[in-house]
Amino acid sequence: MLAYLVFFACIVLILGVLTLALNLQWGFTGLFNAGVVGFYAIGAYTHAIVTAAPQPQYVGNFGLPWPVGVLAAMAATALAGWLIGLVTIRLRGDYLAIATFGVAVSIQLVALNWEPLTGGPQGLTRISRPLAQLFETPFGFNLWFLGLMIAIMAAIYWALDRVLMSPWGRVLKAIREDETAAVALGKSARRFRLEAFVLGSTLMGLAGALYVSFIGFVSPYDFLPIVTFQIWAMLIVGGSGNNRGALLGALVIWAIWAGSGVLVTKLVPPSHAAQGGAIQVILIGLLLMLVLLFRPRGLIGEAAVVSRHVND
Amino acid sequence: MQALADGILTGAVIALGAIGVTFTLGIMRFANFAHSELLTWGAYFALVVVAFAGPGAPTGPLSFGWQLVAAALVAAVLTGLAAWAVDALVFRRLRRRGAHPLTMVFAAFGAALVMRHLVVLVWGHESRYYTRELQMATEVLPGVRVLPDQIFIVGLALAAMIGLHVFLTRSRTGMAMRAMAESPALAQVCGIEVEGVVRLTWIISGALAAFAGVFIGLTPQIHPEIGFNVLLSLFAAAILGGTGSLPGAVVGGFLVGLAENLSLLVISPGYKGAMPFLLLLLILIVRPQGIFGERS
Numbered sequence: 001m002l003a004y005l006v007f008f009a010c011i012v013l014i015l016g017v018l019t020l021a022l023n024l025q026w027g028f029t030g031l032f033n034a035g036v037v038g039f040y041a042i043g044a045y046t047h048a049i050v051t052a053a054p055q056p057q058y059v060g061n062f063g064l065p066w067p068v069g070v071l072a073a074m075a076a077t078a079l080a081g082w083l084i085g086l087v088t089i090r091l092r093g094d095y096l097a098i099a100t101f102g103v104a105v106s107i108q109l110v111a112l113n114w115e116p117l118t119g120g121p122q123g124l125t126r127i128s129r130p131l132a133q134l135f136e137t138p139f140g141f142n143l144w145f146l147g148l149m150i151a152i153m154a155a156i157y158w159a160l161d162r163v164l165m166s167p168w169g170r171v172l173k174a175i176r177e178d179e180t181a182a183v184a185l186g187k188s189a190r191r192f193r194l195e196a197f198v199l200g201s202t203l204m205g206l207a208g209a210l211y212v213s214f215i216g217f218v219s220p221y222d223f224l225p226i227v228t229f230q231i232w233a234m235l236i237v238g239g240s241g242n243n244r245g246a247l248l249g250a251l252v253i254w255a256i257w258a259g260s261g262v263l264v265t266k267l268v269p270p271s272h273a274a275q276g277g278a279i280q281v282i283l284i285g286l287l288l289m290l291v292l293l294f295r296p297r298g299l300i301g302e303a304a305v306v307s308r309h310v311n312d
Numbered sequence: 313m314q315a316l317a318d319g320i321l322t323g324a325v326i327a328l329g330a331i332g333v334t335f336t337l338g339i340m341r342f343a344n345f346a347h348s349e350l351l352t353w354g355a356y357f358a359l360v361v362v363a364f365a366g367p368g369a370p371t372g373p374l375s376f377g378w379q380l381v382a383a384a385l386v387a388a389v390l391t392g393l394a395a396w397a398v399d400a401l402v403f404r405r406l407r408r409r410g411a412h413p414l415t416m417v418f419a420a421f422g423a424a425l426v427m428r429h430l431v432v433l434v435w436g437h438e439s440r441y442y443t444r445e446l447q448m449a450t451e452v453l454p455g456v457r458v459l460p461d462q463i464f465i466v467g468l469a470l471a472a473m474i475g476l477h478v479f480l481t482r483s484r485t486g487m488a489m490r491a492m493a494e495s496p497a498l499a500q501v502c503g504i505e506v507e508g509v510v511r512l513t514w515i516i517s518g519a520l521a522a523f524a525g526v527f528i529g530l531t532p533q534i535h536p537e538i539g540f541n542v543l544l545s546l547f548a549a550a551i552l553g554g555t556g557s558l559p560g561a562v563v564g565g566f567l568v569g570l571a572e573n574l575s576l577l578v579i580s581p582g583y584k585g586a587m588p589f590l591l592l593l594l595i596l597i598v599r600p601q602g603i604f605g606e607r608s
Contacts, residue, residue: 032414034345091596093413093417095596095600097345098343098547098592099589099593102544102588102589102593105544105585106585106589109582109583109586110586226425229421229424232418233421274432275433278430278433281426281429282425282429282430284425285422285423285424285425285426292402292415293405293419296415
């Protein structure tokens with residue numbers, strides 16, 4: 001049980017990084033990224049290609065150390081985010097959603113088809129896991145990884161807090177609320193949007209690298225569009241525009257997902273595994289719609305922020 | 313040449329699906345990510361009818377009889393009602409509250425997940441077939457082979473589109489729909505009953521989606537992701553044509569279908585799914601208002 005809880009907490013924290021990244025893009029800047037899983041996949045695959053043990057049939061698999069993989073993953077996703085952002089950032093809300101959704105579909109196709117680089121349907125194995133050689137049992141490693149994740153999460157949370165309180169972060173909110181007014185004040189909406197998009201994408205890439213370095217392999221079937229919808233459900237259920245809400249949403253949705261998964265495997269015969277999986281997704285979809293209908297702010301909505309000079 | 317023929321077939325199906333997408337984009341002002349699930353539902357509704365009535369004895373060169381056509385009609389009615397029911401349960405409530413259009417998109421995410429997996433819950437992931445009849449492709453032009461079913465499908469799809477076009481241009485209700493697509497506020501001022509138009513839009517969109525779903529299912533199989541797999545193509549077609557425009561969606565649908573199949577001449581089939589996306593990017597960069605759209 002404890003072993004499972006540790007594993008569960010690691011996954012929640014990794015998904016929490018994704019949700020925070022999406023919150024930066026949507027919650028604070030109003031960018032509708034419906035291709036979260038694409039950036040997550042770029043980070044995951046970059047880390048895998050850079051760090052996996054060399055094998056003759058693959059062009060990648062450089063066997064480089066773990067930190068190099070993580071940094072390369074963030075750099076590659078930042079670059080991808082910048083390129084994609086350059087083309088799509090000016091699109092109106094749902095057009096941006098459609099375009100980024102297409103980005104994610106295309107990235108998954110590349111992962112599935114470019115075998116010499118990505119391993120195709122088999123994916124890549126023997127990916128560098130941080131200090132894995134020091135631990136004799138999987139539980140020991142998971143416990144250490146949980147500690148690492150908590151430290152990384154604390155750092156990201158603190159940094160995002162600072163960034164969003166900074167003048168830069170306040171401009172993002174201003175653009176989200178009233179773009180015309182922000183532009184009239186001399187802010188380049190396009191530049192700020194692009195910056196927020198790239199920063200969010202970079203964090204998504206980090207999450208991808210953390211995910212594959214936790215489980216040790218990468219498979220294209222871990223990066224299906226459903227992941228994007230799960231992350232969106234986390235953000236909306238938790239409360240977009242609030243980082244604590246985003247993290248709470250990640251916990252709640254993943255608890256429902258994993259909990260219903262356990263129940264389903266206990267109650268549904270293996271011959272009907274597909275139906276069991278369907279029940280899990282239906283629960284998430286229903287919850288998403290119910291929150292939108294009855295508690296549109298989410299569990300913890302955005303807090304009102306008033307200038308500290310308001311009483312001066 | 314073969315790629316052209318295949319493209320026209322795919323295009324007819326995409327056009328039928330894209331009409332609903334363009335209507336929701338134009339009239340309800342949001343990108344309905346759940347529209348693709350209406351195609352899937354239509355295909356499965358027809359499957360239920362076929363399960364009771366049978367696909368019918370092969371008629372002439374076709375692999376099915378009148379029963380399948382009847383099943384498609386029943387599916388169209390049921391899917392139209394289903395689309396309207398989803399609206400009544402979810403989208404209308406949000407609309408009444410004056411929710412942001414993007415909130416509708418999130419709700420569509422949720423609706424899509426639920427709708428697609430209800431299908432999995434009932435039928436599982438296995439592929440299913442309306443009919444097990446084998447068909448011989450006939451050579452219509454030198455080097456171009458098509459199945460008789462496919463010609464039938466293109467014909468029926470065109471008939472449905474022409475019918476809809478006549479309805480939109482000749483009847484009062486049709487004109488009300490077009491007015492809504494142009495400007496909802498202005499339409500309301502002119503005394504158009506908005507909710508009625510919205511209801512009709514869902515029913516028509518659902519019915520056409522069902523036809524598209526049945527047609528995809530006929531060539532050759534049905535599975536829970538047949539709708540979701542073409543979602544990006546539907547969006548590409550709707551945006552390419554210009555949102556809210558019926559001729560736009562039809563032309564867009566055929567162009568996307570042709571582009572997807574012609575692209576197979578240069579790229580490997582594994583990447584076919586990325587074609588609508590590349591096309592979409594191109595449109596959004598070059599002509600974001602679409603072929604038939606007007607610059608706002």
